Amino acid sequence: MAGTDRSKADAAAHIQPGPAIVLVRPQLGENIGATARAMLNFGLGDLRIVAPRDGWPNGKAFSSASGADVVLDRAQLFDDVPAAIADCQHVYATTARPRYMVKPVVTPREAAGEIRTRMGEGETVAVLFGAERAGLTNDDVILANTVITAPLNPGFASLNLAQAVLLVATEWYQAEQRAPTRTLDPGNSRASTAEEREAFYRHLEAALDDADFFRVAEKKPSMRRAIRNLFERAEPTDQEVRTLHGIVTALSDRRADGRRRFER
Amino acid sequence: MAGTDRSKADAAAHIQPGPAIVLVRPQLGENIGATARAMLNFGLGDLRIVAPRDGWPNGKAFSSASGADVVLDRAQLFDDVPAAIADCQHVYATTARPRYMVKPVVTPREAAGEIRTRMGEGETVAVLFGAERAGLTNDDVILANTVITAPLNPGFASLNLAQAVLLVATEWYQAEQRAPTRTLDPGNSRASTAEEREAFYRHLEAALDDADFFRVAEKKPSMRRAIRNLFERAEPTDQEVRTLHGIVTALSDRRADGRRRFER
Numbered sequence: 001m002a003g004t005d006r007s008k009a010d011a012a013a014h015i016q017p018g019p020a021i022v023l024v025r026p027q028l029g030e031n032i033g034a035t036a037r038a039m040l041n042f043g044l045g046d047l048r049i050v051a052p053r054d055g056w057p058n059g060k061a062f063s064s065a066s067g068a069d070v071v072l073d074r075a076q077l078f079d080d081v082p083a084a085i086a087d088c089q090h091v092y093a094t095t096a097r098p099r100y101m102v103k104p105v106v107t108p109r110e111a112a113g114e115i116r117t118r119m120g121e122g123e124t125v126a127v128l129f130g131a132e133r134a135g136l137t138n139d140d141v142i143l144a145n146t147v148i149t150a151p152l153n154p155g156f157a158s159l160n161l162a163q164a165v166l167l168v169a170t171e172w173y174q175a176e177q178r179a180p181t182r183t184l185d186p187g188n189s190r191a192s193t194a195e196e197r198e199a200f201y202r203h204l205e206a207a208l209d210d211a212d213f214f215r216v217a218e219k220k221p222s223m224r225r226a227i228r229n230l231f232e233r234a235e236p237t238d239q240e241v242r243t244l245h246g247i248v249t250a251l252s253d254r255r256a257d258g259r260r261r262f263e264r
Numbered sequence: 265m266a267g268t269d270r271s272k273a274d275a276a277a278h279i280q281p282g283p284a285i286v287l288v289r290p291q292l293g294e295n296i297g298a299t300a301r302a303m304l305n306f307g308l309g310d311l312r313i314v315a316p317r318d319g320w321p322n323g324k325a326f327s328s329a330s331g332a333d334v335v336l337d338r339a340q341l342f343d344d345v346p347a348a349i350a351d352c353q354h355v356y357a358t359t360a361r362p363r364y365m366v367k368p369v370v371t372p373r374e375a376a377g378e379i380r381t382r383m384g385e386g387e388t389v390a391v392l393f394g395a396e397r398a399g400l401t402n403d404d405v406i407l408a409n410t411v412i413t414a415p416l417n418p419g420f421a422s423l424n425l426a427q428a429v430l431l432v433a434t435e436w437y438q439a440e441q442r443a444p445t446r447t448l449d450p451g452n453s454r455a456s457t458a459e460e461r462e463a464f465y466r467h468l469e470a471a472l473d474d475a476d477f478f479r480v481a482e483k484k485p486s487m488r489r490a491i492r493n494l495f496e497r498a499e500p501t502d503q504e505v506r507t508l509h510g511i512v513t514a515l516s517d518r519r520a521d522g523r524r525r526f527e528r
Binding site for chain 1: 277278298301302304305306307330331332371373414415416417418419420421422423424426427430431434437438
């Protein structure tokens with residue numbers, strides 16, 4: 001037991017600051033455990049689990065973690081993706097197939113270099129991984145700024161969950177910092193968090209609802225996705241999110257004024 | 265069924281010429297299946313299985329291959345490592361821990377570039393992976409020219425078999441050809457095969473046995489390993505192996521002559 005405690009402490013000491021690994025609606029405890037094992041091989045320790053099918057904690061996860069218990073012990077449980085990434089400034093979504101969204105798509109190697117750079121600049125980063133069979137939904141992917149797709153055999157692209165995490169983790173471990181893909185003036189602003197952007201989307205959608213913008217009910221989900229995708233791609237700073245709030249407020253007030261004027 | 269046949273044919277069409285993946289004494293059929301799946305994701309199709317604990321074919325391998333049956337269907341079974349690598353000119357051994365042998369040690373990324381180069385020059389290449397718990401024995405590693413060790417968390421290096429294969433396979437898939445690490449004059453010689461080198465070792469060892477070189481029986485295994493390691497590292501050409509045979513023959517004949525002279 002002393003040996004186990006010591007090896008746990010040893011493993012914990014080798015966890016480095018790294019991106020959060022977010023498992024979205026994972027099904028099998030075995031895969032959560034295998035993911036923790038894959039992570040710890042590369043010094044990653046921030047595991048976030050969204051709505052696991054079989055609840056949490058899950059004994060099967062621990063029995064298949066091959067000793068990476070330190071990662072499972074620290075894992076955080078969330079009800080939905082927005083809650084899991086609330087504190088994150090840049091979010092990556094892993095997908096095996098194209099999603100036909102206008103979003104940058106990078107390989108795990110390219111993502112790894114970017115993540116090193118972003119984290120070196122103090123940003124918080126998360127990588128989303130979907131459930132075993134279906135992967136991430138389009139609504140999950142919309143919440144991400146960038147898509148990661150691994151180069152795989154076009155005739156056979158079939159990774160299990162822990163293997164997908166492994167491909168990202170090994171690249172992250174080996175990555176050097178790359179030149180930033182974007183420069184922020186650090187004196188005036190910082191990258192917005194997912195929570196700040198989410199608050200803006202809710203504000204905007206409430207205003208649009210109020211304005212009867214979503215007339216055709218069936219089109220509402222795709223319109224919402226299109227709006228989110230546009231703004232996520234723009235990667236607004238915290239200051240820009242405040243500006244966007246101001247715009248929505250101003251426009252809805254003007255419309256309200258206009259209506260009053262009309263009613264008058 | 266037509267769909268399955270078509271997807272098998274599709275997967276087979278996407279297998280590229282690549283290194284042989286040699287599983288040495290694997291225990292669980294599940295891991296053999298998971299290895300086939302990992303391989304096919306990166307277009308690898310040459311799986312060689314040495315003395316699997318539970319025999320071959322193994323139903324559990326097929327049920328855990330997630331459709332990578334084309335790799336299992338083509339897999340070759342061997343009794344020992346020398347037979348499995350007989351046709352290979354350059355052999356890599358994967359190890360998680362240092363083996364204290366004088367051999368080049370490279371990362372999967374470095375190995376991948378070398379393998380692309382070697383195969384581009386027409387060489388045959390194999391990569392050895394050890395059993396689930398213990399990995400490769402020192403006798404297995406001795407048979408390799410180069411060791412591959414992945415960069416992993418020093419506090420927690422614990423990959424399963426298919427994950428170890430995945431790390432090599434993803435690097436191979438992404439690798440560009442690198443400058444050769446060694447230049448052969450292609451007009452006069454080629455890299456020797458493992459079978460040719462093995463025949464030389466047997467010749468040399470028989471001659472040494474005959475000369476009572478292995479006096480201390482307990483030391484024989486380590487002496488044999490040291491000899492093999494030296495020559496594997498030198499990567500002799502086919503011509504050089506013939507020369508080595510000639511040297512051993514000449515020396516043993518001279519010794520035989522000497523003995524005759526002494527007896528006379």
